[in-house]
């Protein structure tokens with residue numbers, strides 16, 4: 001096994017980075033038991049550098065893994081039921097899940113995972129599914145190509161980018177829609193997304209108005225437990241252990257975990273417990289030294305700028321124009337370049353800047 005540069009990492013196929021291999025864990029059903037949470041925290045410290053990232057797809061990444069530590073890491077993760085049988089299954093199993101579902105949601109995710117494992121579709125690496133079957137959709141703005149949503153007492157299937165959906169009967173319907181995407185030429189060279197195909201005017205049959213999404217979730221008490229946020233999605237191992245002892249954990253794509261059954265949470269290292277915490281408005285990729293492509297550190301810069309970010313605005317600090325930490329528009333984006341930071345307003349990390357080559361000392365004044 002060797003790490004692959006620039007590839008979407010998995011557990012079985014890690015990605016090389018500036019601080020060693022990145023190993024991405026995709027917990028089944030986007031949930032963790034106490035045993036799994038403890039096992040991941042232990043594994044991060046035993047086989048990696050102790051860093052655990054909660055990603056924008058609700059996965060967990062361990063960093064600093066080495067060629068020697070990878071094999072025993074996978075053995076431990078396999079014993080915790082956190083690894084797929086092979087790379088093809090792992091690559092295809094991209095599913096984000098509402099944390100506000102019920103037992104039927106868990107069963108549906110399980111069946112969708114099985115249907116994906118049994119399918120022979122060769123989907124683009126970033127192609128994914130959203131099982132968003134809580135009382136109202138909450139994953140509408142999160143990355144997925146095929147969405148299963150609740151409309152009253154029924155479920156509907158929606159291609160990302162469409163305002164209309166079709167009736168959903170079984171996971172095979174979602175697999176069939178993925179097959180339709182491939183048949184219509186949605187993928188090329190291992191890339192391609194549903195919304196891009198829809199934007200070209202290629203549409204599947206759909207005649208049911210899609211359900212209205214719920215308001216964005218924020219840290220705090222919710223009906224099922226307590227939502228806890230993490231600055232840049234980074235979870236200290238001991239915090240993960242302690243949270244796992246408080247209840248089953250649901251992973252979200254919002255850099256938040258739902259601790260099921262918890263009415264409140266004590267303060268812990270790295271935890272964000274209130275919706276008005278300014279750290280929630282910061283986005284930053286790994287940056288230097290963890291990423292070899294970075295032109296500067298990002299998270300320390302973003303953290304230091306938190307008091308200067310205008311109310312309600314989102315600040316994204318990116319180590320290069322790729323923009324991994326927030327691949328969408330932000331109110332203010334600072335993109336590191338060899339000449340300093342470029343400042344972009346209402347755009348992405350690769351968009352045209354309004355100011356170029358800023359020294360970090362200048363940043364508080366120009367936000």
Ligand code: SF4
Nearest residue numbers: 285291319320323324
């Ligand atoms: S955006 Fe950040 S993490 Fe992504 S390649 Fe650039 S420096 Fe690395």
